[in-house]
Amino acid sequence: MTSFLNIRDLRAQIEADEGTKQILKGINLDLPKGEVHAIMGPNGSGKSTLSYVLAGREDYEVTAGGVDFKGQDLLACTPEERAALGIFLAFQSPIELPGVNNANFLRTAVNAVLKARGEKEMDAVSFLKLVREETRHLTMSPEMLKRAVNVGFSGGEKKRNEVLQMRLLKPSLAILDETDSGLDIDALRIVAQGVNSLRGPEFSALVITHHQRLLDYIVPDRVHVMAQGRIIHSGGPEIAKQLEKHGYKEFLEAAG
Ligand SMILES: Nc1ncnc2c1ncn2[C@@H]1O[C@H](COP(=O)(O)OP(=O)(O)OP(=O)(O)O)[C@@H](O)[C@H]1O
Numbered sequence: 589m590t591s592f593l594n595i596r597d598l599r600a601q602i603e604a605d606e607g608t609k610q611i612l613k614g615i616n617l618d619l620p621k622g623e624v625h626a627i628m629g630p631n632g633s634g635k636s637t638l639s640y641v642l643a644g645r646e647d648y649e650v651t652a653g654g655v656d657f658k659g660q661d662l663l664a665c666t667p668e669e670r671a672a673l674g675i676f677l678a679f680q681s682p683i684e685l686p687g688v689n690n691a692n693f694l695r696t697a698v699n700a701v702l703k704a705r706g707e708k709e710m711d712a713v714s715f716l717k718l719v720r721e722e723t724r725h726l727t728m729s730p731e732m733l734k735r736a737v738n739v740g741f742s743g744g745e746k747k748r749n750e751v752l753q754m755r756l757l758k759p760s761l762a763i764l765d766e767t768d769s770g771l772d773i774d775a776l777r778i779v780a781q782g783v784n785s786l787r788g789p790e791f792s793a794l795v796i797t798h799h800q801r802l803l804d805y806i807v808p809d810r811v812h813v814m815a816q817g818r819i820i821h822s823g824g825p826e827i828a829k830q831l832e833k834h835g836y837k838e839f840l841e842a843a844g
Pocket of ligand 1: 636638
């Protein structure tokens, strides 16, 4: 059987001021279809770097290993091709686009994906109807649709906008790099509900999180612990509870 998302021996580095810095040192991870996995790890372990590499950010150089998604070489795909394959990527700080109307931006994004999948694009009227329903669902003011993308949005509003985008795009794989610092409990719940509402046999997610709290709301099928550029331990959702109580020490010691 072809695996869904398979990351094997992934190594990546960056050219930093102090010289070449190897950050990912052989990541192995298998995410089956329909599952939600979380990646946790101490500061500086490479979690965000992994999400940037999966997104195709050019400043990170992949030096070995590979990533297969639905049988395709993901690292060889452009960001547009990744979206067309059904991948949605969300980052800690969503990008601001001054002068770009949010509703138009969302419709362009949705239609680009529909077109790439060979499906019918949405006209302005039916899109507006859909997006208004979704904003109500997310307790988001419809005013946000008229504003420039993320410009002057609060942290929580940016998160809601991102979840709105995810629900409209209906990805088969969502990769979320989440910091919950600065997000209030409602914003955290919105992110969690956004993921949970899409959960099902056709949806998988990789939730990279820097804190355990988010996993009270998104209960993952598996948790991977990352340290110093490697996955050092994998297990069930109980790992998140263990980490909350005892920290990373025992996992780090066991990994040597
Ligand atoms: N552009 C860069 N220049 C120099 N070093 C970098 C760069 N990007 C990442 N690093 C280093 O790579 C390591 C991993 O960083 P990364 O942000 O991926 O970790 P993280 O696990 O997401 O950390 P945190 O939990 O603190 O957000 C860190 O030591 C970081 O300083």
